[in-house]
Amino acid sequence: MSRRQFRAPAAVSPGPPDDTGCSILHVDMDAFFASVSLLDHPELVGTPVIVGGTSTRGVVLSATYEARASGVTSAMPMSRALRLCPTATVLPPEHEKYAAVSKAVLATFTSITPLVEPLSIDEAFLDVAGARRLLGPPSRIAELIRARVADEQGVTCSIGVAPTKFVAKLASGLAKPDGMLVVPAADVVAFLHQLPVGALWGVGEKTEEALQRLGLRTVADLAHTPVTTLRRALGDATGTHLHDLAWGRDPRRVEPLREEKSIGADETFPYDVDDPAYIRRELLRLSDKVAGRLRKAGLSGRTVTLKVRFADFTTITRARTLAEPTDVSRDIFATVVGLYEALGLQRARIRLVGVRMSSVIETARAPIQGLLDEPEHGWRDADRAVDRAEARFGRGSVTSAALLTRRDPYFPQRSDRN
DNA sequence: TCTGGGGTCCTTCAGCTC
DNA sequence: TCTGGAGCTGAAGGACCC
Numbered sequence: 001m002s003r004r005q006f007r008a009p010a011a012v013s014p015g016p017p018d019d020t021g022c023s024i025l026h027v028d029m030d031a032f033f034a035s036v037s038l039l040d041h042p043e044l045v046g047t048p049v050i051v052g053g054t055s056t057r058g059v060v061l062s063a064t065y066e067a068r069a070s071g072v073t074s075a076m077p078m079s080r081a082l083r084l085c086p087t088a089t090v091l092p093p094e095h096e097k098y099a100a101v102s103k104a105v106l107a108t109f110t111s112i113t114p115l116v117e118p119l120s121i122d123e124a125f126l127d128v129a130g131a132r133r134l135l136g137p138p139s140r141i142a143e144l145i146r147a148r149v150a151d152e153q154g155v156t157c158s159i160g161v162a163p164t165k166f167v168a169k170l171a172s173g174l175a176k177p178d179g180m181l182v183v184p185a186a187d188v189v190a191f192l193h194q195l196p197v198g199a200l201w202g203v204g205e206k207t208e209e210a211l212q213r214l215g216l217r218t219v220a221d222l223a224h225t226p227v228t229t230l231r232r233a234l235g236d237a238t239g240t241h242l243h244d245l246a247w248g249r250d251p252r253r254v255e256p257l258r259e260e261k262s263i264g265a266d267e268t269f270p271y272d273v274d275d276p277a278y279i280r281r282e283l284l285r286l287s288d289k290v291a292g293r294l295r296k297a298g299l300s301g302r303t304v305t306l307k308v309r310f311a312d313f314t315t316i317t318r319a320r321t322l323a324e325p326t327d328v329s330r331d332i333f334a335t336v337v338g339l340y341e342a343l344g345l346q347r348a349r350i351r352l353v354g355v356r357m358s359s360v361i362e363t364a365r366a367p368i369q370g371l372l373d374e375p376e377h378g379w380r381d382a383d384r385a386v387d388r389a390e391a392r393f394g395r396g397s398v399t400s401a402a403l404l405t406r407r408d409p410y411f412p413q414r415s416d417r418n
Numbered sequence: 419t420c421t422g423g424g425g426t427c428c429t430t431c432a433g434c435t436c
Numbered sequence: 437t438c439t440g441g442a443g444c445t446g447a448a449g450g451a452c453c454c
Contacts, residue, residue: 052422053422055422057421057422058422059420059421059422061423074454075421075422076419076421077420077421079419079420080419080420080421083419119453120425120453120454121454123454201452201453202451202452203452204451204453205451206450206451206452207451207452235428235429236428236429237428237429238427238428238429238451260425261425261427262425263424264423264424264425265423265424266422266424267422267423268421268422268423303446303447305447305448315449316448317447317448317449318447318448319446319447319448320447321445352422352423354423356425
């Protein structure tokens with residue numbers, strides 16, 4: 001669910017398409033989470049529905065187009081969304097269901113071309129140059145995909161067809177909902193130049209403000225500004241990149257295999273917390289979670305980053321790079337708690353804590369040496385035993401004694417298990 | 419209005435080495 | 437021995453995406 005919506009320029013027709021020079025498809029599921037949730041609630045089809053967190057600090061994850069008509073957008077605080085659309089039905093997220101549909105949709109894509117680059121759970125780029133002989137021109141392939149996704153999964157998607165990834169992504173956004181937009185190579189510059197600068201991928205609120213200060217409102221304005229001016233205002237990389245995009249230059253290819261660069265987890269408390277012992281327990285829980293995900297992915301990380309967000313929403317991070325990569329919960333926890341204690345916070349009111357591991361490599365290639373004081377069968381073996389137990393008995397079946405509690409003052413809904 | 423959770427990438431700065 | 441610059445790396449923070 002895109003946070004910003006742009007109307008399709010009148011000059012571009014969605015009619016019988018000229019797809020000359022187009023081999024990149026961007027497929028974006030329409031209101032994905034809400035659509036999948038409605039598969040089990042057919043009585044709510046055609047009504048305003050919001051999927052999102054129901055805690056005191058929940059935000060909108062997705063909303064049906066009926067709810068969006070009232071001004072509801074993703075990432076909006078739930079309290080505000082319900083003020084805008086008081087008749088909406090609120091459904092809690094069902095992440096496993098979304099993952100299953102996403103996997104099935106991805107299988108449909110890979111049956112058409114091996115060049116599929118998933119961008120998130122609900123969108124992907126496809127390079128269909130190699131499928132043309134078998135399946136026809138890109139626009140016909142796009143229609144085939146839309147029909148198959150609707151038939152097989154019961155949800156709709158929109159597709160942008162263009163010569164480059166970034167134009168295809170813009171086109172799919174403009175085709176929503178349940179549509180297709182083709183931008184042939186010869187029309188790319190004209191298509192781009194009538195859009196507002198905020199439509200460009202990578203221009204958010206701050207960058208848009210910086211561009212407005214330069215008097216730049218449309219992509220055409222940006223394209224006709226000297227690149228040195230943009231670099232001065234936005235930095236070398238961003239300035240050059242946006243200037244290239246404004247002229248339709250985007251050499252990025254569809255890359256089916258993208259390596260993960262970091263794995264992390266963070267948690268916003270329903271209420272601000274000022275109890276250091278409670279924070280340490282949460283860091284243990286998050287360290288366990290991150291380590292488990294690293295092991296599941298067969299990865300180890302070297303840099304441990306602690307994130308702390310205070311009650312006033314200011315956020316700090318502290319990082320430490322270890323001598324060797326690790327996927328051991330205990331190592332991550334010891335490092336992150338050391339970073340936390342080095343902050344010297346007394347009773348600061350904390351809203352969120354997070355743990356992230358970066359500089360990740362495959363564990364099989366990681367140089368792992370036992371520490372001098374590490375027992376022969378150390379925490380690494382214990383972690384693997386926990387992984388095996390959880391695989392057999394379910395998540396949370398084995399956990400640290402410190403995480404076992406009858407009552408959680410900050411998460412009343414939590415029970416004995418995490 | 420009051421801001422989740424999972425990420426990536428970029429910029430700036432400091433410390434280190436040569 | 438001291439100093440300054442270049443280049444590298446890591447840390448921190450910000451912006452952005454879905």
